[in-house]
Amino acid sequence: MQLNILIIDPLEKITEVVRQNFDKNFGASIQAIHTLEEGLAFLDKKPTLDLYIIRNYNGLDQNTGRMAEFAKPLLAKLDSIENKTPVIVLGDVELAIKANIYVCYEMKIQELNKIFYRALNLKREDFLHMKLPKYVPFPISNFYLMDRSPCDVYIKLTKTTGDEFIKRLYVGDSFTKKDLKKYESLGLADFYITREEREFFINDLLEQTLKNLKAKGDDETHFDKNADSFTIGTDMIKLLGVTPACVELVEETVDNIKTHILKTGKLSDLFKNVFNDKHSFSYRRSYLICIVSYMLLPRMEWGGVDQRSSLFEKISLVSYFHDIYLETDEMLKINSLEDLRKANLSPRERDIVLNHANNAAMIIHNYPHLPQGVDAMIRQHHGSANGLGFPEVYSSSISPMAIFFIVVEEFATLILTAKVMDTSLIIKDLKTKFTLPSYRKYVSEIEAVFLSK
DSSP states (O other): OOOEEEEEOSOHHHHHHHHHHHHHHHOOEEEEEOSHHHHHHHHHTOOOOSEEEEEOOEEEOTTTSSEEESHHHHHHHHHHTTOOSOEEEESOOOOOOOTTEEEEOSOOHHHHHHHHHHHHTOOGGGGGGGGOOSEEEEEGGGGTTOOBOSSOEEEEEEETTEEEEEEEEOTTOBOOHHHHHHHHHTTOOEEEEEGGGHHHHHHHHHHHHHHHHHSOOOHHHHHHHHHHHHHHHHHHHHHHOSOHHHHHHHHHHHHHHHHHHHHHOOHHHHTTTTTOTTSOHHHHHHHHHHHHHHHHGGGSSSOSHHHHHHHHHHHHHHHHHTTTTOOSHHHHTOOSHHHHHHSOOOHHHHHHHHHHHHHHHHHGGGSTTOOTTHHHHHHTTTSOTTSSSOOSSOOSOSOHHHHHHHHHHHHHHHHHHOSSOOHHHHHHHHHHHOOSHHHHHHHHHHHHHHTTO
16 A cells, blocks of 8 residues: 655645655655645646645745735635545644645654544554554464465574574464474563564454464363463464454453363362463463353342343453553552562563553553443543552452452452462452451452352
């Protein structure tokens, strides 16, 4: 996709800045005109373009000797020829804003680019390929539910003379997860795909993953597949955003979690795989949150069976998305300001932790048919109403479901991180941490359900 853009601006220095921006970031083909007369004559030809950029320069008209606005006659000309192409006006201009005219009041490239996306109804992802390296890395774990290579796959060898990429899998080659684990045991974390085949590879990865996930198998095999799909799905959403293929993978994964819990029912059987640390901490905790919620919901005064089913659906989605931006187990185990102070995080990691709840709530806004309240629960799942940071003290001024989730997540975290599995000690820790009645009532329900188990 190459865009054709016309810039009409009397100042060549400004034109060059705009040109470099659109060439570097969007690979656009740029035409530039610097006089009003040339601009009007060019527009008379009704050219086929993707975008006009016109700067509203107030300057001296060389023909009349009077001050004149540069943009107005050009916009009038576009109006007279019934122009349908989007127009961005740089600088303040008094005009009746039409549907296809956008004003960038300040000459800031960042602001101009935001308006550019909006004017052409595009997304940043549409141009990511412009900045991709020749070989694009994908974690080997992304291949776990694939069994054949849709394209050539490379490994990277780091040498003093520079990185060298060696073809390791050929298009059509078959492999198993066991084969992939051997590469990881040698210290390899990533495979590489050429920039040109990246999109094709991602589409096939999602297709094979979903097909493998839906295949029948025993409970343990299915649990393993679901753990892998959880990691793959979260990686793909961070990479691509909420696309239809990603949504299908998320829903299959979440449905598998719910189905397994509903089918099994017995707590000891449900806990069977949770403590197997061959699976990611993130998945095991999300799964455990669903188990605990399923056991507690019948004790809540939140309606009948249908209502509980709806709430379980919401909690399952929240458990999937709430920590999607956290990259390490250390970051995942931070549930309070005290935890954050103790953690040995870089400034970048600290920023990710402080903003992850709000960012997760924002990305899920694009999720189709999102159950009401899911985004609020994600934003508030550490007790902060706006999803930023951690509160000094817990408050009751957030949604009851968010409070429920906070207590359940803390219980799940303590279970998975306990050196000695003693439920009474864990519940004692919960009582110490949560002192408000709106939180303690959920601690009491956990005590009633799990202390005797």
